[in-house]
Structures are given as structure tokens and as C-alpha cells.
Amino acid sequence: MITTSGLTKRYGRVTAVDGVALRVGEGDRYGLLGPNGSGKTTLVRMLLGLVFATSGEIEMMGEPVPRRVHRVLPDVGALVEAPGLYPHLSGRANLAHLDAAGPGGRRGRRARVGTALERAGLGGVDARPVRAYSLGMRQRLGLAAALLRTPRLLVLDEPTNGLDPRGIREIRDLLAELNAAGTTLLICSHLLAEIEELCTHVGVMDAGRLVLQRPMGEVRAPTGLVAVRTPDAGRVRALLDGRVERHDGERLLVRAADAAELNARLVRAGVRVLELRPERRTLEDVVLSVTGHGSDRPA
Numbered sequence: 116m117i118t119t120s121g122l123t124k125r126y127g128r129v130t131a132v133d134g135v136a137l138r139v140g141e142g143d144r145y146g147l148l149g150p151n152g153s154g155k156t157t158l159v160r161m162l163l164g165l166v167f168a169t170s171g172e173i174e175m176m177g178e179p180v181p182r183r184v185h186r187v188l189p190d191v192g193a194l195v196e197a198p199g200l201y202p203h204l205s206g207r208a209n210l211a212h213l214d215a216a217g218p219g220g221r222r223g224r225r226a227r228v229g230t231a232l233e234r235a236g237l238g239g240v241d242a243r244p245v246r247a248y249s250l251g252m253r254q255r256l257g258l259a260a261a262l263l264r265t266p267r268l269l270v271l272d273e274p275t276n277g278l279d280p281r282g283i284r285e286i287r288d289l290l291a292e293l294n295a296a297g298t299t300l301l302i303c304s305h306l307l308a309e310i311e312e313l314c315t316h317v318g319v320m321d322a323g324r325l326v327l328q329r330p331m332g333e334v335r336a337p338t339g340l341v342a343v344r345t346p347d348a349g350r351v352r353a354l355l356d357g358r359v360e361r362h363d364g365e366r367l368l369v370r371a372a373d374a375a376e377l378n379a380r381l382v383r384a385g386v387r388v389l390e391l392r393p394e395r396r397t398l399e400d401v402v403l404s405v406t407g408h409g410s411d412r413p414a
């Protein structure tokens with residue numbers, strides 16, 4: 116879906132994006148993480164033909180970008196910067212304007228706009244002028260604009276910016292639904308939890324470089340430790356002498372390659388197991404291990 120090689124963008128002496136080889140496959144939910152100023156936005160803008168690369172190649176859906184970006188953009192929905200909204204018009208009227216600028220004809224416009232508003236959770240408030248919208252509502256309207264033409268690829272920069280927890284959940288569900296219907300997602304965020312919940316693949320930028328790019332399942336590999344919660348912690352210690360790495364009240368951390376085998380052994384010994392779960396590396400651990408201090412901080 117997206118392949119770049121050696122993609123580089125320099126602004127004077129600042130190298131915002133440095134030799135990036137991005138690989139986003141069809142149907143992926145790709146989360147691009149990185150500290151502020153690590154180059155995520157610049158990278159995404161180059162993909163959309165909004166910023167020209169200093170060097171390197173971009174291919175999107177088999178077409179070279181920016182040379183053939185006009186062929187690609189009709190299949191791409193983007194929520195990258197606040198779209199040019201008219202504050203005195205309603206959300207519905209704004210979308211009708213945007214739709215008129217797109218490839219779809221007049222026919223079906225009303226229905227397209229209505230469906231996009233509904234899906235983005237703005238069905239009930241579409242008559243209000245946009246200047247009365249909260250930040251979250253503007254964000255939803257931006258998403259509704261991206262949804263006007265069920266895109267093959269949806270590129271989102273901080274899609275849940277300004278949303279409350281319920282709004283975040285709704286947008287996440289909507290994105291998962293779109294993805295299930297075939298839309299590839301590329302999401303920039305610095306919210307680890309958001310990416311961890313939603314994405315199948317993760318890329319991490321640091322000081323312009325893509326320092327990690329892997330399927331989520333590999334990133335969150337098991338640590339070889341199993342978390343056990345039991346009121347019989349003392350008995351577990353006696354039983355598994357030397358394999359208990361940590362013990363805090365009812366909670367134990369046990370070194371074990373096979374969680375099922377450990378569970379069977381504890382139950383056989385009459386230990387009451389309340390919870391048992393293989394420990395995985397969190398995305399936070401992984402990201403912190405590959406990124407430096409955050410590119411915006413003075414050295």
C-alpha cells in the first residue's frame with residue numbers, strides 16, 4: 116500500500132525525516148509513534164504530496180508519489196491538518212462543500228454527507244455552525260470529511276486529539292469497523308495506549324529516523340514471566356522455590372516458559388489461582404528502549 120525508500124526531508128540544517136523505509140501493507144492498521152518533533156507529520160505530509168522530499172522514493176498503491184499523486188489521492192482519506200472549514204456554516208453544509216470539490220457528482224451527495232456525519236457521531240448536531248463546535252466535534256467533522264468516499268487508505272494525524280474517553284472509544288471502534296471493511300489505516304500518535312489497542316503494526320520515529328517497524332504481535336513478545344494472583348502465595352513460593360522473581364501480597368511474578376503447564380501444576384498442588392497471565396513487554400517499554408530524549412528537547 117505504501118513503500119518508501121531513503122525518504123529524507125531537510126529544512127536548512129534540520130533533517131526532519133532521515134532515510135526512512137516505510138512499509139504499510141494492504142489492510143494493515145499501522146501506528147506511527149514518536150516523540151514530538153521526531154518527523155511523523157513531515158513524513159505523512161510527504162506521502163500526501165503536501166511536502167516535497169529532499170531525496171528518496173515514495174510509492175503509494177503502486178504509483179510513484181508525488182509524480183502520480185493525482186491518481187492516488189481519490190482513494191485516500193486524510194485527517195492531517197484541520198480541513199479548511201467555514202465557521203459560520205453547519206457541519207453538514209461544510210461537508211457538502213467538500214463533497215462538491217471531490218470526484219462524486221451531485222447525485223447522492225445528500226446521502227453521502229448524511230452517512231459520513233452519522234458514522235462520525237455528528238448525526239444529531241449537524242445544523243449547528245462549526246464555530247460552536249468543541250475541539251472534539253471538529254475532530255469528528257474532519258473524520259467525517261475523510262469518510263465521504265470510503266477510502267482505500269485513511270491517514271490520520273492524532274485522530275483522538277481533543278476527545279474525551281467516550282469519544283476516543285467511538286473513534287477507535289469506527290476505525291476498526293472501517294478497517295474490517297477493507298480500509299488500510301496509517302495513524303500518527305504519541306498516545307501509546309491508542310496505538311497498542313488499535314494497531315496491527317507499529318513504526319517508531321526518533322529524530323527523523325524510523326528506528327523500529329514490526330508487527331504488534333512481535334513487538335509485544337512474551338517476557339518469559341507469568342503473573343499469578345493467589346491467596347496462597349506462600350505455598351507457591353514453597354512449591355516453585357527459586358522461580359519466583361517478585362512477590363507482593365497476592366501477586367507473584369514467576370519465571371515459566373509455559374503458562375498452561377504452570378497453571379496445571381499449581382492447581383494440582385491445591386493452590387487457589389485467581390489470575391494467571393503471561394507477561395508481555397508493553398509498547399511503552401519497547402518505545403522507550405528505542406527512542407532517545409525526544410527530538411524537541413535541547414541537547
Ligand SMILES: Nc1ncnc2c1ncn2[C@@H]1O[C@H](COP(=O)(O)OP(=O)(O)OP(=O)(O)O)[C@@H](O)[C@H]1O
Nearest residue numbers: 126129130131149150151152153154155156157158
Ligand atoms: N516547515 C518547516 N520548516 C522548518 N522546520 C520544520 C518544518 N516542519 C517541521 N520542521 C522541523 O522538523 C522536525 C520534525 O517535525 P514534525 O512536525 O514532522 O515532527 P512530529 O513528529 O510530527 O512532531 P509532533 O508530534 O510535535 O507533531 C522538527 O524539528 C521541526 O521543527
